[in-house]
Amino acid sequence: MRILVVDDQATNRAILTWLLEEDGHEVEEADNGEQAVQAYKESQFDIILMDVIMPVMDGLEATRQIKALQSDSSGYVPIIFLTALDDDAALSQCLESGGDDFLAKPYNEAVLKAKIQAHLRIRDLTQQIAENNKELRLHNSRWQREQNIVEHIFTKALEHNLSNCDSLRSHVAPASTFNGDLLLSAPSPSGGLYVFMGDFTGHGLGASIGTLPIAHTFDQLCERHLSVGEIAFEFNRMLTSLLPDFMFCAATILELNSAGDSIQYWMGGLPDAYIIAADGSLKETLVSANMPLGVEHDENFSKGFEVKYLGPGERVFFYTDGLDEAASPDGEFFTTERIVENFKSGVKDTLGAILESLNAFCGDAEQRDDITLVEVRSGPVHILNEQGKEAPAYDGLPWRMECKLEAADIKRANPVEEMMNIIGAQTDLRPYRNVIGLLLAEMYSNALEHGILGLSSELKRTEDGFIEYYQQRQLRLEALDDAKIHLQFEIVQAQGTCLRIRIEDSGQGFAFDKIAQSDNDDSFGRGIALLKRVCNRMEYSDGGRCLEVDFPIDHATSI
């Protein structure tokens, strides 16, 4: 060890140097305080032995200056006073100046050596602590930096939320920076609303990681207009392969149709959901029927989902178990009972009422798990864009397409499908592809079967007749040699943007006013009823030989 010996008496210095060198230390000497400070600045020492009374600068002042120079980087150097003074006041002055210890002169050699050893040990420990602290600070700042990055990614990833849809209200309260609960919403291609609420095992960053792939895929699945059961299936497959065995995600997935009068839902492992009547009372309890996501293998996974109808003013309320398991300062749980208490006639703002009772119950108790509450309201879905306006309607070019089919074309396997390949490729029509396909198929088969082939729906009254009808269709179609079906498609502005479809046939016409009248349980007459439900306008002319319909392709008014 390097030791600095400070004393104005050469003899004292010589004795100390001799003693210390004998023990294998390296010693440097200073005559007075000033030299000591200088030596300290120029070189590194492990310990300083300091006389008190010296010319030029005394030991107290030198100690003050040296201690002032010490910083974290230079490390801790203990200073032991060697002094002939023995009154308490003098000794306490030594300590006040920053000295670490003192030894009265004349000193005992064994005691001196013991003190030096002890202080060197303290110095080692101090250095060790300083290094550990430095490392800790380094880790901490690295963690802080990484946390910032991850936080940024999460913020971006979870931006997939509609903040601007009246149908959806929510309260999301993570227990820490990173949320293991996940709430997503997206418009459905038919103008409705998808909502996903998930709760990953645990909370914090670990639980939060699983939310990323879900959030990333959700929009795509919604755009494909998958059923809630299929979305669950896709997520389950992803999470099963991604998450460690002990982690999974309890979830509720819901689709509200654009009219807002029915929901399809899939629930796996989350607490019961509730349908709240317009007056605020409980109408129905929806129970989870599935395992959470990330547990079952594909072959055991059920894509099944449930359908419920919502009346005006009704709401669906669901939440993650952070709510019923929220604890009061005494450690008591909030419980489902306290949630259900808020479902009573007269409570208009159910979500608000539950939050209020939750806050009153929990007081200042620490929140232990992430909490998410969601309310989906019935009524037409309006999703506003950033500027707070309705989503823009049709912004494509106006266009028109015509198709004139002769007998040979009509005999082809599936002329409607071929037409749909063209129509369905139009970007703005793509979301309605299936309904337009159905619409066109119905219009076409009416024109062909009733108009050109002269078949009567009456035949379809019995099951045998139903079969005969289609046998006749086959025979007459094969025998057909002269017929025309003329189709026109056009984008028009009529009560919003519509696709106008006009179909004319060369047949005998038919009693179109009769055909629509059939019983709900009858196996015929369904086609026209379908058309009526999806079109704004439907008009026969020319004795049933011509039919024109307007199908709305405006998001806000679509089915």
Next chain:
Amino acid sequence: MSNVSVNQQGQMVTIAINGRFDFNLLQDFRDAYANLSGSDLKFTVDLSATEYIDSSALGMLLNMKNNVKAEDGAITISNCQPNLMKIFSIAHFDKKFKFA
């Protein structure tokens, strides 16, 4: 190619429709439920591989319901794609059949 397959296990009968569910399947679909033995049969129509339905398919399903004298909701339609689901709900079929 479209086709109809039937799988009977005791009282449970599953009829799966592959491809397009339209009038071309008329006879096949009828054969699938009309000639089964056993009483109190529980029917499920599995549409997981069905790409398309038209109103004649709706008619066929109602024929089936009448033929087997099933109560509303007694026949299950399973794995229905949302595009088809939309057609069923336009036709109010969700009141006549159980969807799962």
